[in-house]
Amino acid sequence: MRLDPYPQLPAADARPQTNGGIHSARDVDYHRKPVKDWDYADVAEWLSSEGFSAFANLIAFEHKIDGSMLLMLTEKDLREKPLEMTCLGDIKRLAIAISMLRDSAHPKLHTFPSTSSVQEPVHSSPKKTISKTAREHEDMLVCVEVEDGVVPIANADSKILADTRENANRVLTEIMSKDGEGEVRRVHLLSREEIIRQVESPDTKNKSYVKLFIAFCYCSFSLLITAFTMVIVHDRVPDMKTYPPLPDVVLDNLPFIPWAFEMCELIAVCLSTVWFIILFFHKHRVVIMRRMFSLTGTVFLLRCVTMIITSLSVPGAHLECRAKTYGSLWAKLWHAYHIWSKLGMSIRGVRTCGDYMFSGHTTAITLLNHLITEYTPDSWHGLHTATWVLNLFGIFFILAGHEHYSIDVFIAFYISSRMFLYYHAYAYNHYNLTFQDGRMRIWFPLGWFFEAGGHGRVPNEYEFPFSLPDVSWLSRKRNPSPTVVGSGEKRTRIPSLSLDRKNPSPENNNKPTRRRRKR
Template sequence: MFSNEGKNQLISLGPPDYRDSLSTMDFKEISPVLWTTDHVKEWMMTNNHSKLIHLFCEDHAIDGKALLLLTESDLRSPSLGIRALGDMKRLSMSIRQLQLENCDAIVQMGYDLSELIQMPKGLGSCYPLCSLRSVRDRLIHKDPSLSDFMERPGSQYQDDSGAENPGLQPEIGKTLLSLFYLFVVTWITAFVMVVVHDRVPDMKKYPPLPDIFLDNVPTIPWAFSMCELSGTLLLIVWLGVLTFHKHRFILLRRFFCLSGTVFLLRCVTMIITSLSVPGTHLQCNPSVDEDWQRLFTEEMYTSLSRKIQRAYIIWRGAGMSIQGVRTCGDYMFSGHTVALTMLNFFITEYTPRHMYFVHTFTWMLNMFGIFFILAAHEHYSIDVFIAFYITSRLFLYYHTLANNRSLMMRDSNRTRIWFPLFSFFESSVDGIVPNEYESPLVPLGKLCSLIYTRVFHFVRDTHVQLLGKRIKNTDPKSD
C-alpha cells in the first residue's frame, strides 16, 4: 500500500519549470493528465464540442485530470445542464475514446477503469479480462513497485486468471442432460441402421452407382480399419484436452449437443433414400459373424425384439467394424466422417493457437480417415462430402452464435424457435470460452472440499442438537 507521499510521486507532474511551460505547449504534445483548461478548450474545439466550451472550461474549470474522470452519469447531472441529448452523447463518446487511449494515466491516479469506462453489456465480461489486465502488465513493467498496489486483495487490476468467471459456470446438470440427448440419439441411429439394412437394394439388380473416386481407386481391404484407428487417436487427444481444460463441462455439453444433432439428421437422410451398395466386396447378407448369423433370421422381419437386439449390437460396438459390427444401407451420409470431423474441429477450437503440431496432427488424421473410408469403398464420395460439410458448418454456426451474444440477443425469440437446444444449453454462457487449463485434481479437490464441508456441518449441527436436548433433559428448571 502506498503512502500519500508515494502516491504524489506516482502522479507527479514534473519539475516546476516544466509545469510553467505547459500552457504554451499544444495539447497533443502532452499527456491529458497535464492539461490545463486552455488545453481542454483546444481538445473540445478539435472534436467539435465548441458549444460546451464555456460551460466546461469557464463555469466548471474542468482541466485534463477532471476530463479523464468524467462519466456519462456526470454529463447527465443537472449541475452541468447539457440539454441537447445529441451533444451529450457525442461528448461522451469523445471522452470514452480519450479514456481508452490513456488507461495507464487513469490507473496511476488510483481510479477504477471499469467504473469510469462503462462498456456495452455484451462486452462487460471480456473487457476487464483483456484491457485491464494488459494495463496492469504495462504499468508493472514500467514500475515494478506498482505490483503491490495492483495485487492487493480486492484490487480490480490483480491477476484474476484463477478466478471463476460468473458467465462460465460448469452447469453439470445441463451437461448430463446433453449426454442423455446423445444417448437417445445413438439408440435411434442404431435402430434406423437396422431398418435401412433390411431395405438395402439387391446387389444383383442394383450395381454400385458411378463414382469418380471409387471408379479410379482400387479397393484397399485394410483401409476401413485404419480409418477407425484414426478416429480412436482423435478421441484419445480429445479426452486429453477435456482432462486438463478448465471449462471441460461446457466443452462436453457442446460436443454432446452437436454430435447428437448431426447424427439425428443422419437418421433422416438414411431412412428416406436407400442407395445401392458402393462395392461388390461388401457382404450385405447374414453371414458376417456369429451374432449376426444368429439374429439374421426370417423371424427378425416381424419381431421388434429382434431388431432391438440387432440395434443393441450396433450401439454396443459404436458402429465400428473393428468391434464386429457390419451394416449396409447407411450411406447418406457417412457417420465415420462425422465423428472424425467433429473431433478434429473441437480439438483445434479448444487448444491454443500456438500448438501447431497438434492442429496439424488432427487435420492429418481427419483427412487420412476420410481417404481411408473412400479407399475401402465403404461409402460413396457424396456421402463423405455431405458429412464433412454438414458437420463443419453446424460446428461453425453454433460457435459463431455462442461467441457473439449480440447475434443471439438481437432476436431472441427467433433463436429459441430455430435453435432450441442452443438457446437452452448456452443461455448462461457469456462470450468466448477461453482456453484455460488446470490440473484434473483441482475439481476433484473442490468436490472433496465440498463433501467435507457438508459432512462437517451436518455432524456439527447434529452434535449441537443432541447436546441441546441433553442439556434440556438435565436442567431442573425445565421441570
C-alpha cells in the first residue's frame, strides 16, 4: 500500500490539534522576528503550538535547537540519535511542519515535504517562467535548467540545506533580473537516491542504446589511452646492449619461430570473425556488445598501468628496439592514432616496443574465446573446443615468436579470464548483491552502471536482425486465384465449403459432393 506523500492539511482557520496534529505554520503569526532569529523558547513555543508539546523541552532546551538549527532538521535527524523519535506518525507530521516552516522562511524557493519529485510553475515575469522540482530530506545537487543547458548551483547536504536554498534563490533572482528574452525551464534538485533509482530502473530500448553508446565511447577512449601509453613506453625502452633479455624458463627452452607472431594475429582475426557472426545473429546483441565494450575498456586500462610503471628489457635479440622520441605532443598523438586505427597489429604495419607487461594479444584472444563460449548454446561442443584450442595455440605462438615474456602472457590470461568471469557473475546476480550490500555500487561502479536494471543472463537465441520486405503480392500476381470466366467461355468450378449443422467438420462436407459426382 502506497501512502499519499502530500496529505490533506487542515484549512487556514483550523485550530491546532493536541494529538500530534499539524496545521499550516504560515497562518499562525505568533512571532514577528524571522525564524532564523528564534531562541530556544521561541522554538519550544512553536512546537507546542503545532501540537508537539511532548517534544518541545527535549528538542528546544535539552538539545539546544534554535531557529536556524530548526530549519536544518530533517526526518533523518528525528529518527536517529540523539532524538530517536519512535512514533512514525509524529516523525512524519513534525517533518512536514518543519518543512512548511522552512517554506515560509524562504517563500521564493518553495519545497515540498516529500521524497517525491513535484513540479510547480512559478511565473515571475511575462518573458521568463520557472518550474521547480524540489526534493526534501536528502543530499542534493541544485541545478538550474536554462535553454542552453543545465547549470549547477551548489552542492548541499542536510546540514547546509538552508544555505543551499538561499544560494539557489539568489542565483534564480540574478538570472531573472537580467535583460533579454529567455526562459528558465525548471530548478531540479538531484539527490543520491534519485540517481540510484534512475540507474537501477528497468532498461528500456532507448536506455539500452544509451548505455551501449556510453560503453562504446568508454572502450574507444580506453584503447586510445592504451595506444598513447605504448608511445610513451617506447621512449623509455631499455637499451638492448646494456640490458639483455631477462632469464625466462619458457623462452630459454623454446626456439624462435619467425612467423609465429603473425600466426597469433591470424588466430585473433579468425576468432573475431566467428564472434562477430555470432553477434550479428544473436537476439540480445545490444546487451552483449555493451558488456564486450565495458570489459575490453577496463582490461586495457589496467594494461596501461602495468606498462607504464615498469619497463622490462626486450625479450628477444631479433627485435630491433631502441628508445625513440616522437618529438612534440602532436607527433605522439598522431603515432598513437596510427596504433589505435591499426588495432596494434603487426600484420597491418604496427611495430611497438616496451609494451610487455602484460600481453595485449593474449588479452584479445582470451576475451574472444570467453565471449564465444558464453554466448553460444552449451550443446555447441565442437565450437567451444575449437575456440579453446585456438586460444592456447595463440598463446603458444606469442611465446614462440619471443614477443613477450612468459609472465606477460600468464598475467594477461589470468586478468582477462578473471575479469570476464567476475563481471558476468555480477551481471547475473547484480540485484541480490546490491540489495544485500549497497557498497557494491562503490566497489563495482562500472558494472553497477551498465548492469543495474539489465536482463541478467540472456538466453542464447538467434534471429536475422533485419526484416525482409513483403513480397507476397508478387506471388499473388504470378499465381492468381481461380475465378468464374464469362458466359462465352468455359466456366471454372469454384469449390465451396459449407459446414453440416449436425457434424461441422470439413471431411463430412466432402461426402455429399462425392455422391453427386457418382450420380
